[in-house]
Amino acid sequence: MNKKFTHFNQDGEAHMVSIKDKEDTNRIAIASGSITMSVETIKMIKMGSHKKGDVINVARIAAIMAVKNTPSIIPLCHNINVTSVDIDFEIQESACEVNCIAKIETFGKTGAEIEAIHGVSTGLITIYDMCKSVDRSMIINKIKLDFKEGGKSGKWER
Secondary structure, X not given: OOOOXXXXXXXXXXXXXXXXXXXXXXXXXXXXXXXXXXHHHHHHHHHOOOOOOOHHHHHHHHHHHHHHOHHHHOOOOOOOOEEEEEEEEEEEHHHOEEEEEEEEEEEEOOOOHHHHHHHHHHHHHHHHHHXXXXXXXXXXXXXXXXXXXXXXXXXXXX
């Protein structure tokens, strides 16, 4: 394996990678993750009967905000021109699970993978925050990049 971490310079110090010589391309990233919870909690979310309101729509807005603000949280992440954000939640009642899928698109010199992962993470954390008063046993898991396309490295799919 000849690969190396790019966020360290020759002296081992953290630095922001230069993207000045990269080509502008269409870039897409899709990430996903899930949160498991009790039967009662999943039913409250599905029925919209949670006292804090529509859990899924609040989580969707939080995920979109996270995507837009990723460079403020991830220190070496570049600002990107996000051209599209699609956040989807799937309630899997039989598995007592809510899945979150984020699809991010941009046109520029660097990709949207971190934005997609950050959006998923924040969406799931928001569900936890809104539901913790009734279920502290929730587990956030399986956050991952599923797909990316564009740039020098081209297409990658899990």
